[in-house]
Amino acid sequence: MWPFVQSFWTxxxxxxGNEQAVLESLAAIYRPAxxxxxxxxxxxxxxxxxxxxxxxSSNMLWSLSxxxxxxxxxxxxxxxxxxxxxxxxxxxxxxxxxxxxxGFKYRGAVLDIDVQGFGNxxxxxxxxxxxxxxxxxxxxxxxxxxxxxxxxxQAPAAAAVNRVANLFSPETPSVTxxxxxxxxxxxxxxxxxxxxxxxQFAARTTETSFVVPAGSYAEYQVVALNGHGLESFASEPxxxxxxxxxxxxxxxxxxxxAALPYKGFSGAGFVEISTTTNQTLTIPVVVPADGLxxxxxxxxxxxxxxxxxxxxxxxxxxxxxxxxxTVVLPQRGVDEWSNWGFSNPVTVRLKKGSQVLxxxxxxxxxxxxxxxxxxxxxxxxxxRIQ
Numbered sequence: 001m002w003p004f005v006q007s008f009w010t011x012x013x014x015x016x017g018n019e020q021a022v023l024e025s026l027a028a029i030y031r032p033a034x035x036x037x038x039x040x041x042x043x044x045x046x047x048x049x050x051x052x053x054x055x056x057s058s059n060m061l062w063s064l065s066x067x068x069x070x071x072x073x074x075x076x077x078x079x080x081x082x083x084x085x086x087x088x089x090x091x092x093x094x095x096x097x098x099x100x101x102x103g104f105k106y107r108g109a110v111l112d113i114d115v116q117g118f119g120n121x122x123x124x125x126x127x128x129x130x131x132x133x134x135x136x137x138x139x140x141x142x143x144x145x146x147x148x149x150x151x152x153x154q155a156p157a158a159a160a161v162n163r164v165a166n167l168f169s170p171e172t173p174s175v176t177x178x179x180x181x182x183x184x185x186x187x188x189x190x191x192x193x194x195x196x197x198x199x200q201f202a203a204r205t206t207e208t209s210f211v212v213p214a215g216s217y218a219e220y221q222v223v224a225l226n227g228h229g230l231e232s233f234a235s236e237p238x239x240x241x242x243x244x245x246x247x248x249x250x251x252x253x254x255x256x257x258a259a260l261p262y263k264g265f266s267g268a269g270f271v272e273i274s275t276t277t278n279q280t281l282t283i284p285v286v287v288p289a290d291g292l293x294x295x296x297x298x299x300x301x302x303x304x305x306x307x308x309x310x311x312x313x314x315x316x317x318x319x320x321x322x323x324x325x326t327v328v329l330p331q332r333g334v335d336e337w338s339n340w341g342f343s344n345p346v347t348v349r350l351k352k353g354s355q356v357l358x359x360x361x362x363x364x365x366x367x368x369x370x371x372x373x374x375x376x377x378x379x380x381x382x383x384r385i386q
Contacts, residue, residue: 001043003029007066014074014090017120018159022074023092029067039063045166055307076101076113077149084136087147090120093155108142117151124150170224170232177238182210182220187232190224196234217244217385239383246383249285258376262300264338265378270300273313273361274374280360283380287350292386294345295357298378299329302337306330310368313375317346318358324348327359329375340378347385 006028013021032043032050040050041060050056072078076099077089085106091099096118104111117123125132126148137147173184173193182195186208195203195210197218203210212220219239224232250267255278257269271278287293295317303311313329325346332339357380367373 001028001032001045001048002041003033003039003043003060003066004062005066007069010070010074014120016159017156018161019090019092019120019156020159021161022090023094024161026070026074026092026095029070033063033067039067057308071101075099076115081136083139084134085139086134086136087122087125087149088120088135089115089122089149089151091115091118091151093118096153106137106141107139109137110144111137111147112144113147113149115149115151117153119151119154120156121152121154122149123152124148167228167230168226169230170226172233173222173224173235175220175222175235175238177212177220177240180212180214182212182222182238184208184222184235187224189226190232191227192225194223194225194231196221196223212240214242216242217383218242241383244384245288246381247286247288249283249380249382251281251283251377251379254283255281260337260376262337262376264300264340265376266298267379271377272374273315273359273377275361275371277374280358281377283357283359285355285357285380285382287352287355287382289352289384291350291384292347293350294347294381294383294385295324296345296381296383297327297329297343297359298340298381299343300337300340300376300378301329301331301374302333302335302339303372303374304331305334306332311372311374312367313373314365314367315359316362316365318360319348319350319355324357326365337376342381345383 006025010022010025013025032048033039036050038058039060040058041056041063042053043050044052074090077087079086079088099115101113104113122135125135127137128145132147170187170190173187175182175184184193192204192206193208194201195205197220217239219237221234221237223234251271252267252269255271258272260272262270271281273281301313303309309331311331315327317324317327327346328344332341361373365373
């Protein structure tokens, strides 16, 4: 359950006059906020707990916005139009009573708003004690004023709430390659598997292995499908080099290695990059033949968990003045500085001979964290794919 989306669902239910749907939707938003004393990003639908979600944050802006929106737009019924503010409150009977919103700024006016009763029909509405035509405050209003709304306290006609069973996609298969064959872990509830080659459908099977045809470089992924036709995420792309080749450039050979106690690197060490250290790396490479190449980096980033914090390291890869692409170096876990993996590949056509690449921290590489943009680089990998 995502409060941000649930809020739009509540607005739709209010416009449809479905009291039960409004009440249940409001409860889905406010119950967990009350339980956990913060506005989480999302919740598990079966039990309303945030534990078990794949990504989450406290004090989440769009959850806060959705929560506030329900006060303004449903319980107080504010409909902001180009030239006026129209009131159409919807208060479920279970939430009947008196509620006030004081000091609400609307353009040049400040409104103290009082709503009494329940339902979605207005009995009387006044502005400073005088009837308010069309239940609308004009955009030209200035100064401080009192709006008083009395609802008819009549519940709308009963309407059904559709409920369906929760459905789940299968877990993502973990795929390995050896001796010309892909193999993967069987997934619960999976009825079949789709094999993708370079992002395109290659085969469908009920087995947990696939014989890779001989040929040139390709990347393979596997998707699990369950009986409802729901798909898992595609597995991490797995390169199968075929008759292709790759070569590595150890980065500590071109700039001083980092004096940090991390393990798991290859060669004689690794290089630190951050907003202040090695902002630009100049990397000479030898291209053995004209062709299409994938360039990626073996790296570590222990600045945070894999699902939040936004401390991904980002760099721009260039050949001379030509921008080749953006290199993304995501977090691999809290303090997981000895956990090494590969960045995204940047695909580029290169000419045979000596070439000079630059990996630079540029203004466009600022991440959502803003301050921490750091990783350790082991080597650059150059792989011919065509």
